[in-house]
Amino acid sequence: MTTRLTVAQALVRFLAAQYTERDGVRQRLIGATWGIFGHGNVAGLGQALVEYGDEMPFHQGRNEQSMVHAAVGYARQSNRLSTHAVTTSIGPGATNLVTGAALATVNHIPVLLLPGDVFATRVADPVLQQLEVPYAGDVSVNDCLRPVSRYFDRVTRPEALIPAALQAMRVLTDPVETGAVTLALPQDVQAEADDWPDEFFAERTWTVRRPGADPAELAEAVRAVRAARRPLVVAGGGVHHSRAEEALAEFAEATGIPVASTQAGKGSLRHDHPQDVGGVGHTGTATADELARTADLVIGVGTRYTDFTTASNTLFQGDGVRFLNLNIASFDGHKLAGLPLVADARSALEALTGALRTHGHRVADAYVTEYGEDKERWEQRVDACYEADEPDVRPTQAQVLGALDALADESDVIINAAGSLPGDLHKLWRARSRDQYHLEYGYSCMGYEIPAAIGVKLAAPERNVWALVGDGTYLMMPTEIVTAVQEGIAIKILLVQNHGYASIGGLSESVGGERFGTAYRYTADDGTFTGAPLPVDLAANVASLGMRVLRAKTVRELREALAEARRADTPTCVYVETETADTVSGPPPAQAWWDVPVAETATRASAVKARELYERHVSTRRRHL
Numbered sequence: 001m002t003t004r005l006t007v008a009q010a011l012v013r014f015l016a017a018q019y020t021e022r023d024g025v026r027q028r029l030i031g032a033t034w035g036i037f038g039h040g041n042v043a044g045l046g047q048a049l050v051e052y053g054d055e056m057p058f059h060q061g062r063n064e065q066s067m068v069h070a071a072v073g074y075a076r077q078s079n080r081l082s083t084h085a086v087t088t089s090i091g092p093g094a095t096n097l098v099t100g101a102a103l104a105t106v107n108h109i110p111v112l113l114l115p116g117d118v119f120a121t122r123v124a125d126p127v128l129q130q131l132e133v134p135y136a137g138d139v140s141v142n143d144c145l146r147p148v149s150r151y152f153d154r155v156t157r158p159e160a161l162i163p164a165a166l167q168a169m170r171v172l173t174d175p176v177e178t179g180a181v182t183l184a185l186p187q188d189v190q191a192e193a194d195d196w197p198d199e200f201f202a203e204r205t206w207t208v209r210r211p212g213a214d215p216a217e218l219a220e221a222v223r224a225v226r227a228a229r230r231p232l233v234v235a236g237g238g239v240h241h242s243r244a245e246e247a248l249a250e251f252a253e254a255t256g257i258p259v260a261s262t263q264a265g266k267g268s269l270r271h272d273h274p275q276d277v278g279g280v281g282h283t284g285t286a287t288a289d290e291l292a293r294t295a296d297l298v299i300g301v302g303t304r305y306t307d308f309t310t311a312s313n314t315l316f317q318g319d320g321v322r323f324l325n326l327n328i329a330s331f332d333g334h335k336l337a338g339l340p341l342v343a344d345a346r347s348a349l350e351a352l353t354g355a356l357r358t359h360g361h362r363v364a365d366a367y368v369t370e371y372g373e374d375k376e377r378w379e380q381r382v383d384a385c386y387e388a389d390e391p392d393v394r395p396t397q398a399q400v401l402g403a404l405d406a407l408a409d410e411s412d413v414i415i416n417a418a419g420s421l422p423g424d425l426h427k428l429w430r431a432r433s434r435d436q437y438h439l440e441y442g443y444s445c446m447g448y449e450i451p452a453a454i455g456v457k458l459a460a461p462e463r464n465v466w467a468l469v470g471d472g473t474y475l476m477m478p479t480e481i482v483t484a485v486q487e488g489i490a491i492k493i494l495l496v497q498n499h500g501y502a503s504i505g506g507l508s509e510s511v512g513g514e515r516f517g518t519a520y521r522y523t524a525d526d527g528t529f530t531g532a533p534l535p536v537d538l539a540a541n542v543a544s545l546g547m548r549v550l551r552a553k554t555v556r557e558l559r560e561a562l563a564e565a566r567r568a569d570t571p572t573c574v575y576v577e578t579e580t581a582d583t584v585s586g587p588p589p590a591q592a593w594w595d596v597p598v599a600e601t602a603t604r605a606s607a608v609k610a611r612e613l614y615e616r617h618v619s620t621r622r623r624h625l
Helices: 007-016 042-051 064-077 097-106 141-145 158-172 215-227 237-242 245-255 286-294 345-358 365-386 397-407 421-428 449-459 471-476 481-487 502-510 538-544 555-567 605-618
Strands: 002-006 018-022 025-028 030-035 058-060 083-088 111-117 151-154 180-186 193-197 204-207 231-235 259-261 276-279 297-301 322-327 339-342 412-416 437-439 464-470 492-497 548-552 572-577
Touching: 002 007, 002 042, 007 018, 007 030, 007 042, 007 158, 007 180, 007 193, 030 042, 030 064, 030 449, 042 083, 042 111, 058 481, 064 083, 064 097, 064 111, 064 437, 064 449, 083 097, 097 111, 097 141, 097 180, 111 141, 141 180, 151 158, 158 180, 158 193, 158 204, 215 297, 215 322, 215 339, 215 345, 231 245, 231 286, 237 245, 237 345, 245 345, 259 286, 276 286, 276 365, 276 421, 286 365, 297 345, 322 345, 365 397, 365 421, 397 421, 397 492, 397 555, 412 421, 412 449, 421 437, 421 464, 421 502, 449 464, 449 481, 449 492, 464 471, 471 492, 471 538, 492 538, 492 555, 538 548, 538 572, 548 555, 555 572
Parallel strands: 018 204, 030 058, 030 083, 083 111, 111 180, 151 180, 231 259, 231 297, 259 276, 297 322, 322 339, 412 437, 412 464, 464 492, 492 572, 548 572
Antiparallel strands: 002 193, 018 025
16 A cells, blocks of 8 residues: 655654654654754645644744754753754755754764755756755755764655665664764655655654673673772763663662763762762862872773863873773774773673672772762862852852752753853762753853753753853854743753853963953954953843843842742743853862863963973873773
């Protein structure tokens, strides 16, 4: 039996019938579609979404990049088992997807991209917004999405949709390969009809696998752990993707091995778990970084070992330090010349815990006492950063986080991606649940926070979802506030105004750049941006987009505004002004280095001094072979 439908109609019906299943739990793979319509998709996918609106929910976006961010937020909150599709027109609508696609792929988060494309038949050539490439007639701007997609196909004939759609679902549900998946859809093909086998529209369940550990690799891992005297776990985002938090806690409790976390892995253990020692790396805690410097075995669980985690290969300095990498991806399992244990994180941890228990293995009590006391000292430093002795003065950024920290419970989700906030949060935030801490730091994309908060709220409507946003990030992409207002999605925005790019300003100063071009100020007589702060009223801008705004000028007012926003059942923004961009945010300085190359030759004293310090740090870099 067949049904005659357009390519777009067939695709929408197909997507509505796709499911995932893991650990006996089944859910829709494509929960909804986001879209902005133009001539490249309005008559194809636009019409199909009208035709089958009862089968495929739709969200109206305002910016193509932010629609991808919303889909990523939804997918991450859904443990990568469900995601959204995003449709755009051709030209700028399609190329606006590239940044979001890169973010999804870097972070291994599934999202389906459906950009319109030029005419496959080329009967109208060139069409509006078409890029003409003299040396290749089959290239369009959608080819920009190839390097940032885990799978890319251009559906130039109706009959090509079936294999392309099936391959797209395979990649979206593969825990190793997943990321952005792009099906480029020529606008004429979208509207073309064909006779489709009814089997194409039958419900299909994609099992998300949990591969177990190879016995030989597991035996080698057990030997490595038993031989270590100062082992340290580095928990990455793979712990969350696998839902391996309980398995990690059991492993840590059984062995006494401390657990540090990357930005993506924070919350793998609750902040008050005895084995949790906080963030690791350039933005990590003193406790975790000192353990990393002296570790003889680093057990990476679901981590990619980015330069922020390894302090640009200057952090792990122990004599003869080795790496044991539990990772579902062989590519990551072999990093730093480590012993690979290629498996699902939960499966690998359970197997490793069981094997170590048979030997009664546990680290020395003196080691547990050492890191426990260090952790207590760090918590006292956090308390000092959060404390506000004078509640009627303007808060520091750390005090802003402290006010939210005092209010939040395990039901709250905080979202951030860029600026000075990620470093402060990694050091200071006390994660209370496995998914409370939602930092996008694989791509660290300014503008992610607000749309991602919408995606998270759609996936978990019962949660309090906070987008923590600096003024620089806010100005990049505030547009989805309109979507939140339109659909009554009750996200909370904590908007911090510090008059510039505070994070990059600090970095610029440290590398001899003298904070050039990082402050939001008037130009002075010498042409530099060193005049008075700009009179930009971001709170008024938020209100103009339809969102309720609560202004807070002091610590006391901030506490009251945050509590009121948390109770609100409508989209609400808390606006607070902190220090200007040329002052510190308050938390302890970086506990480990990060390699940002400094000018080798310069005449300005700041750059010369920065280069001298840079060369001292570079001399400590190690190649782990």
